[in-house]
Amino acid sequence: MRIFHYEVFMQKRVSTITGLKAIRVRIFALFCGLTVIGIFFGFLGIDPIALYVDIFWVNILLFPNTLGRFITLLLISIGLAIPFKARIDNIGAEGQYVIGTLAAFGTSLYFSFLDPVLLIPLMFINGFIIGAIWALPVVFFRAKGGFQGADVVASFLMVFPAVFLMEYLVSGPWRDRETGFAYSSLIPEINRIPVLGDLKIYIPLLDFHLDFSSISFPMVNIKELFEGLSLGTIQINIDTIRWDFSPVHITIFLAIFLTLIAYYFIFRYVNGIPKTKIGYEINVIGKNPLAGRTAGMSFFKVILFCMIISGGLAGLAGVGEIAGNQFRLGTTSPGYGFTAIAVTYLGGLNPIGILVSALFFSVLSVGGNAIKLTKGLPGTALDVFSGVILFFVLLAEFFFRYTIKWRRV
Amino acid sequence: MDIVLEMQGVCKTFYGDGVIVKANDQVNFNLKKGEIHALLGENGAGKSTLVGTLFRKPDSGIIRLNGKEVELNDPITALNYGLGIARQDLTKSLIERHTIAENILSISKGFFLSLTEIENEIIKVLNMYDLGELDPKVRIWKLSGGEKQRVEILKALISDPDILILDEPTSMLTPTEIDNLFKLLNKLKARGKSIILISHHLEEAVNYSDRITILRQGKVVDTIDTHKAKENWKSEEEGIRAIANLMVGRESLYDLYREPLKPVNVAIEIKGINAKNEMGDEVVRGVGLKLMDNQIVGLAGISGNGQAELVEAMLNLRKADSGEVWIRGMNITNKSIRAIKNLGVAYVPEVRRKALILDLSVRENLLLNSYQYSPTPMIENDNNALITEELIDRFNIKTPSPLVPVRTLSGGNRQKVVVAREFSVIPPDGAGLILIVENPTFGLDVGTTQFVREELLKMRAAGAAILLVSSDLTEILTLSDVISVMYKGRIMGTVDSEDATRENIGLLMGGVELEEVFS
Numbered sequence: 001m002r003i004f005h006y007e008v009f010m011q012k013r014v015s016t017i018t019g020l021k022a023i024r025v026r027i028f029a030l031f032c033g034l035t036v037i038g039i040f041f042g043f044l045g046i047d048p049i050a051l052y053v054d055i056f057w058v059n060i061l062l063f064p065n066t067l068g069r070f071i072t073l074l075l076i077s078i079g080l081a082i083p084f085k086a087r088i089d090n091i092g093a094e095g096q097y098v099i100g101t102l103a104a105f106g107t108s109l110y111f112s113f114l115d116p117v118l119l120i121p122l123m124f125i126n127g128f129i130i131g132a133i134w135a136l137p138v139v140f141f142r143a144k145g146g147f148q149g150a151d152v153v154a155s156f157l158m159v160f161p162a163v164f165l166m167e168y169l170v171s172g173p174w175r176d177r178e179t180g181f182a183y184s185s186l187i188p189e190i191n192r193i194p195v196l197g198d199l200k201i202y203i204p205l206l207d208f209h210l211d212f213s214s215i216s217f218p219m220v221n222i223k224e225l226f227e228g229l230s231l232g233t234i235q236i237n238i239d240t241i242r243w244d245f246s247p248v249h250i251t252i253f254l255a256i257f258l259t260l261i262a263y264y265f266i267f268r269y270v271n272g273i274p275k276t277k278i279g280y281e282i283n284v285i286g287k288n289p290l291a292g293r294t295a296g297m298s299f300f301k302v303i304l305f306c307m308i309i310s311g312g313l314a315g316l317a318g319v320g321e322i323a324g325n326q327f328r329l330g331t332t333s334p335g336y337g338f339t340a341i342a343v344t345y346l347g348g349l350n351p352i353g354i355l356v357s358a359l360f361f362s363v364l365s366v367g368g369n370a371i372k373l374t375k376g377l378p379g380t381a382l383d384v385f386s387g388v389i390l391f392f393v394l395l396a397e398f399f400f401r402y403t404i405k406w407r408r409v
Numbered sequence: 410m411d412i413v414l415e416m417q418g419v420c421k422t423f424y425g426d427g428v429i430v431k432a433n434d435q436v437n438f439n440l441k442k443g444e445i446h447a448l449l450g451e452n453g454a455g456k457s458t459l460v461g462t463l464f465r466k467p468d469s470g471i472i473r474l475n476g477k478e479v480e481l482n483d484p485i486t487a488l489n490y491g492l493g494i495a496r497q498d499l500t501k502s503l504i505e506r507h508t509i510a511e512n513i514l515s516i517s518k519g520f521f522l523s524l525t526e527i528e529n530e531i532i533k534v535l536n537m538y539d540l541g542e543l544d545p546k547v548r549i550w551k552l553s554g555g556e557k558q559r560v561e562i563l564k565a566l567i568s569d570p571d572i573l574i575l576d577e578p579t580s581m582l583t584p585t586e587i588d589n590l591f592k593l594l595n596k597l598k599a600r601g602k603s604i605i606l607i608s609h610h611l612e613e614a615v616n617y618s619d620r621i622t623i624l625r626q627g628k629v630v631d632t633i634d635t636h637k638a639k640e641n642w643k644s645e646e647e648g649i650r651a652i653a654n655l656m657v658g659r660e661s662l663y664d665l666y667r668e669p670l671k672p673v674n675v676a677i678e679i680k681g682i683n684a685k686n687e688m689g690d691e692v693v694r695g696v697g698l699k700l701m702d703n704q705i706v707g708l709a710g711i712s713g714n715g716q717a718e719l720v721e722a723m724l725n726l727r728k729a730d731s732g733e734v735w736i737r738g739m740n741i742t743n744k745s746i747r748a749i750k751n752l753g754v755a756y757v758p759e760v761r762r763k764a765l766i767l768d769l770s771v772r773e774n775l776l777l778n779s780y781q782y783s784p785t786p787m788i789e790n791d792n793n794a795l796i797t798e799e800l801i802d803r804f805n806i807k808t809p810s811p812l813v814p815v816r817t818l819s820g821g822n823r824q825k826v827v828v829a830r831e832f833s834v835i836p837p838d839g840a841g842l843i844l845i846v847e848n849p850t851f852g853l854d855v856g857t858t859q860f861v862r863e864e865l866l867k868m869r870a871a872g873a874a875i876l877l878v879s880s881d882l883t884e885i886l887t888l889s890d891v892i893s894v895m896y897k898g899r900i901m902g903t904v905d906s907e908d909a910t911r912e913n914i915g916l917l918m919g920g921v922e923l924e925e926v927f928s
Contacts, residue, residue: 012424271794272772272812280780288766295777296747
């Protein structure tokens with residue numbers, strides 16, 4: 001490409017950037033993303049610095065909510081990292097998540113005769129199985145259809161049937177007749193996933209000598225915020241500020257356990273070799289499927305494994321969210337499945353990185369939500385966060401392989 | 410004589426696959442009016458790149474046509490300046506699904522496309538240059554390799570260029586066709602056209618060229634006036650040897666000793682295999698082969714005569730239409746590639762991309778077979794790490810660490826990684842290894858070539874049954890016990906290495922029947 005007297009061109013790097021340097025580049029990309037988002041909000045008449053400061057404080061106050069969001073994002077993202085590593089682009093985690101929420105609600109509805117000790121595990125099992133089934137078309141179209149990109153198309157298109165099914169069920173058979181809105185009934189309290197809410201944890205800094213009416217937040221009126229939030233499911237007592245861990249259900253232990261399992265068996269290198277055969281095969285198929293095939297690996301089996309895990313974990317996330325946090329279905333899909341794509345890439349397709357980036361996106365999401373509630377920002381303003389950051393993180397992936405050079409002509 | 414083309418200080422650098430390649434480094438080259446100028450060099454010496462810069466400008470350097478400096482940014486500009494080229498890689502240069510006429514649109518004039526006009530023009534030019542029969546309405550994929558090459562030459566000639574560039578024009582032509590081509594070139598020369606000829610066949614250069622420029626590793630080694638040099642050479646062979654030494658720049662291969670061994674057991678037998686290529690053409694026709702332990706069977710043939718498809722069909726990487734493959738008395742037809750490889754079959758493919766994962770480490774690449782030897786879903790990390798250390802040692806792979814990506818290694822060391830991995834496959838129950846190697850030394854430097862060939866002979870002595878597919882006749886002749894020649898998907902004949910000479914194998918490769926060769 002020619003710009004005035006300079007010729008600008010892409011050049012492949014001699015060696016791809018990896019390791020610590022890659023992390024630095026990702027963090028830099030993140031800051032670029034946050035800057036651009038700041039500019040967007042600046043156009044909306046919002047001071048970006050104040051925005052980020054508020055997001056920080058809101059998250060300190062609402063740390064349990066952040067953790068609640070973290071569970072969902074972590075489960076979906078860990079599931080995504082595995083197919084992404086095999087270069088199978090499962091961008092339809094949203095659909096697998098939604099179908100997981102349906103599985104949870106359906107299980108609680110139709111198996112209500114079961115003891116909760118059996119019912120709750122059954123919810124998770126059903127969520128996993130149905131989520132995985134929802135991901136299967138990707139396997140067949142990608143492995144047997146023989147055209148690249150089938151994974152992207154098939155996984156994305158499977159989002160819509162899931163959402164439509166949810167809309168149908170919630171506005172039809174599962175509708176709660178007592179509310180005016182299209183909501184399902186609540187999952188009976190006994191069938192909900194236990195939460196950490198009973199552990200009232202004391203916050204050393206916040207309730208020491210802070211009078212909340214006197215703290216001035218640039219944007220958020222704390223009283224207003226809390227009143228706004230108390231309309232929902234979260235109850236916070238302003239006078240005795242304690243973290244209330246009711247949004248954090250015990251799925252968090254499952255999520256962290258699965259993260260470690262995935263790390264230990266699939267992503268971890270020992271002596272420069274992955275720990276398991278499937279981990280190695282995912283590596284090879286991801287980097288060069290032709291060599292994998294020539295060596296005798298089954299492309300189909302690897303994709304099947306990846307997508308079952310991916311869809312299953314998204315399904316589990318749906319179960320956790322509906323039976324541990326929301327307790328009822330609505331008609332809109334929340335978009336966690338799409339945010340998780342950004343989480344996964346920011347985490348560098350590595351479970352440990354994803355732990356950090358999932359927390360980061362939870363912070364943005366909870367902070368953004370609170371500000372949305374109090375400031376009346378449009379509902380889609382939040383999507384700007386994940387969209388812009390994903391863009392910059394993917395741009396960083398490009399710069400790991402290429403550089404831009406210019407020369408005078 | 411006037412100089413029609415002058416190239417000064419031409420540089421071209423390629424980035425990619427982890428290495429920076431200076432394909433052309435300050436190359437000076439000139440072409441006189443009415444001469445045939447041969448451009449010689451090893452694979453990767455930068456010959457094709459140099460003529461390529463005439464169609465896609467170089468990184469730096471000056472190109473003068475008839476003394477005027479020109480900027481040749483794209484092939485169309487070059488065409489308008491009177492340059493015509495027949496390229497080497499026909500898969501990139503011809504569109505397989507189009508007809509011959511559709512491939513030659515360079516002469517179309519005006520806004521609308523008239524295919525009939527082009528077809529008429531093609532037939533006229535074919536007759537004028539005596540290039541033989543070609544139907545302009547035939548689609549490219551239906552043509553044989555030689556016919557495709559003639560289309561490519563026709564494509565270069567049809568615009569009646571002043572400077573004609575032929576990049577390996579004879580690799581797939583029969584001896585008669587080659588003779589005709591050089592007669593044609595001499596006629597063109599007499600009409601004052603200038604010709605650049607790139608060839609692997611040194612005798613073509615020595616016999617037909619006026620001057621020879623030799624490239625080595627992107628630099629010009631020497632430019633020789635052929636007519637003057639011929640007076641000094643006692644024979645054609647001496648000339649060829651002198652040029653070969655300039656091309657290689659070091660001593661060529663020393664002779665390998667093949668100890669006499671008596672093969673006993675049949676390791677692998679294939680019976681009547683038929684297979685099609687991607688275009689649906691039957692390119693393997695009823696091929697049968699037998700490999701014994703302690704034996705190297707050389708499968709000779711000009712590349713593109715169905716050897717690649719035959720090997721793929723054997724390994725069930727490609728579906729065979731009919732035929733059977735037996736390994737040690739067991740029918741393995743249509744078994745999965747993994748099942749076949751687990752019987753002790755190792756495979757070194759010609760296409761390196763099928764054998765190496767450039768972004769993974771040397772160690773991970775060396776594990777591609779052995780990772781699955783453990784009985785559990787886990788990999789035995791420590792054990793495998795040790796195995797790879799030993800392989801790096803034994804095959805002398807030069808790498809800073811086993812953990813660097815293969816991408817950072819040189820071409821020779823990359824091939825050593827493949828060779829190390831495949832040659833160390835352990836067959837079950839102490840049976841001999843079955844080794845299928847395709848052009849194992851293609852594009853390698855002399856040292857590595859020698860190394861790979863020695864290893865092949867060592868494997869043979871250790872009891873392996875080896876199928877050596879190669880288009881390099883020297884390689885076939887020095888290594889094989891038995892030589893089978895493939896032509897247009899058929900085995901033309903199988904010759905014992907004692908009866909095989911360069912001449913008779915060459916004739917078989919050109920499609921002459923066995924009875925005629927040995928009558």
